[in-house]
Amino acid sequence: MSKANSYLNGRGAQGNVSNKFDAFTHEFRSDFLNYCAMEDEEPQNTKTVLIDTFPKTIVNKVNSPDVGMGYSLNPYQGCEHGCVYCYARNSHEYWGYSAGLDFEQKILIKKNSVELLEKKLQSKRWQATPIVLSGNTDCYQPIEKKLEITRNLLKIFLKYKHPVGIITKNSLIIRDLDILIELAKDNLVQVHLSITSLNEETRRLLEPRTATVKKRLDTLEKLSAAGVPVSVxxxxxIPGINSHEILPLVKTIAEAGALGVGYTMVRLNGAIGGIFTSWIQKAMPDRAEKVLNQIAECHGGNLNDSVFGRRMKGSGNIAEQVSQQFKIAKKKYLSGRISPTLNCELHAEFKQGQMRLF
Known part of the structure; x- marks a missing residue:
């Protein structure tokens, strides 16, 4: 295999795909790729680029009826974690970029996130309802370690006693344990930690720049021990990749203190179908066709199903088997565990950042 056609380590997508909104498409010609291989050069720059943006709003209403959240907040657009299956890749096309490599190497930083959130929570028209960090892209991706935007957002949620949910794959969340503990005292926070596999090799291929499996399990234990409600x-x-791990994974997270577990079936919507297909043909060539065929079996013969209420769990025999395994796993390992309901009652008294006295 030539250097130009070899597996691109450290990234999920193995190249850029055309943006459906662009009038022109770009492709690497074979003569250019051969030249790069002979000269021992990379055909494309894969370094991460940070781009500052200043949006007018930061809290987004979620209209999809089957995502389990009413409002989301994403301080970053694009995600360096590089999860090859990520549904959020398609959103990068609206910014003029590719859902492929651009999504994980061109990261948009919403510099005024904290100010916009504070303004939103101070609004007399805003009624407290949970806002989820990372409804689209991970709020604890690598650049957060330096910028601390998510940490400062959590300080605002605490200041105004407003409920917040967090979805992340990154152990960096432990840095903010001090704030999370304070939020948890008033039932103002829930953490949903994403753990896709117990196999480190699978994790490395599927999610190249995320925390290791061990670090995520350690994170789960630390959050739980500190009294922060955490589910997985x-x-x-993904049939043929991690579908055999359901029972052992639920057993492991239960032992680490998880209060619950949820799942979705992979669906390769929009540009992600081509990105995933290209990736698996390089990363797992021996089982690529089998996995793709099993994914299609879960979605009526296609790699994606966009029908609300069916798209997240899939349909058919494989999807039903997965559903039954989760029912068994929850009953066996998580019976009786309940995540506390987020508290929406305190915020009205803290509209100005302190309790209203008169």
Missing amino acids: MMAPI
Whole structure:
């Protein structure tokens, strides 16, 4: 295999795909790729680029009826974690970039996130309802370690006693344990930690720049021990890759203190179908066709199903088997565990950042 056609380590997508909104498409010609191989050069720059943006709003209403959240907040657009299956890749096309490599190497930083959130929570028209960090892209991706935007957002949620949910794959969340503990005292926070596999090699291929499996399990233990309500999302389930891990994974997270577990079936919507297909043909060539065929079996013969209520869990025999395994796993390992309901009652008294006295 030539250097130009070899597996691109450290990234999920193995190249850029055309943006559906662009009038022109770009492709690497074979003569250029051969030249790069002979000269021992990379055909494309894969370094991460940070781009500052200043949006007018930061809290987004979620209209999809089957995502389990009403509002989301994403301080970053694009995600360096590089999860090859990520549904959020398609959103990068609206910014003029590719859903492929661009999504994980061109990261948009919403510099005024904290100010916009504070303004939103101070609004007399805003009624407290949970806002989820990372409804689209991970709020604890690598650049957060330096910028601390998510940490400062959590300080605002605490200041105004407003409920917040967090979805992440990154152990960096432990840095903010001090704030999370304070939020948890008033039932103002829930954490949903994404753990897709117990196999480190699978994790490395599927999610190249995320925390290791061990670090995520350690994170789960630390959050639970500190009294922060934490559940696990085993998402997505990919037949032929991690679908055999359901019972052992639920057993492991239960032992680490998880209060619950959820899942979604992989669906390769939009540009992600081509990105995933290209990836698996390089990363797992021996089982690529089998996995793709089993994914299609879960979605009526296609790699994606966009029908609300069916798209997240899939349909058919494989999807039903997965559903039954989760029912068994929850009953066996998580019976009686309940995540506390987020508290929406305190915020009205803290509209100005302190309790209203008169």
